[in-house]
Amino acid sequence: MHPDLERVLIDTATLQNRVQALGTAIAQTTVNAPELVLVGILKGSLIFMADLMRSIEREVSYDCIAVSSYGASTESSGVVRLNKDLDLDIAGKHVIIVEDIIDSGLTLKYVHDLLLRRNPAALEICALLNKPERRNVNVQVDYRGFDIPNEFVVGYGLDYAERYRNLPYIGVLSPRVYT
Ligand code: IMP
Ligand code: MG
Numbered sequence: 001m002h003p004d005l006e007r008v009l010i011d012t013a014t015l016q017n018r019v020q021a022l023g024t025a026i027a028q029t030t031v032n033a034p035e036l037v038l039v040g041i042l043k044g045s046l047i048f049m050a051d052l053m054r055s056i057e058r059e060v061s062y063d064c065i066a067v068s069s070y071g072a073s074t075e076s077s078g079v080v081r082l083n084k085d086l087d088l089d090i091a092g093k094h095v096i097i098v099e100d101i102i103d104s105g106l107t108l109k110y111v112h113d114l115l116l117r118r119n120p121a122a123l124e125i126c127a128l129l130n131k132p133e134r135r136n137v138n139v140q141v142d143y144r145g146f147d148i149p150n151e152f153v154v155g156y157g158l159d160y161a162e163r164y165r166n167l168p169y170i171g172v173l174s175p176r177v178y179t
Helices: 010-031 046-054 105-116
Strands: 005-010 036-042 061-068 081-084 092-103 121-131 143-147 170-173
Touching: 010 046, 010 121, 010 143, 036 046, 036 105, 061 092, 061 105, 092 105, 105 121
Parallel strands: 036 061, 036 092, 092 121, 121 143
Antiparallel strands: 005 170, 061 081
């Protein structure tokens, strides 16, 4: 375990099994959808999306959008900014937004509202992690990996100040690292 962690919350095997199940669920739900597009929210969703995409046994394309709300802090600033828009036209397509973690819900709400205005045939949300205690805007999550307690986690794409994204598991960061 990385020395900056308090404990491992979700190990690699558990992550892989759950991601596989999410991919199977997505393939089943979208069986009648002609075009499926995954939209990953950079940068945190990168590793999750790469694994998820390979567990979906059907034709699928993907794109990325970049937003920021956090900076080098463990609390959301509450202000979401669009840093990079999509390349693909999503009108008429079945779109699934792929996010690493839902905390307040502000980031997802912003991206969901933005993409909805582009007339996709369907717009769903897939989030690996969910902190239910922290939610202050209402977003419907169609595919969810794990509900987790209100602790700051890193690894499998999630960072603190751009660190720890490469850990192959999810761990709880020791508060001494950020206090
Ligand atoms: P929200 O807008 O408050 O829902 O925050 C979502 C974003 O905050 C995620 O995309 C993450 O980048 C970041 N975030 C929230 N909680 C954590 C955490 O525990 N670890 C790492 N990043 C987090
Ligand atoms: Mg982040």
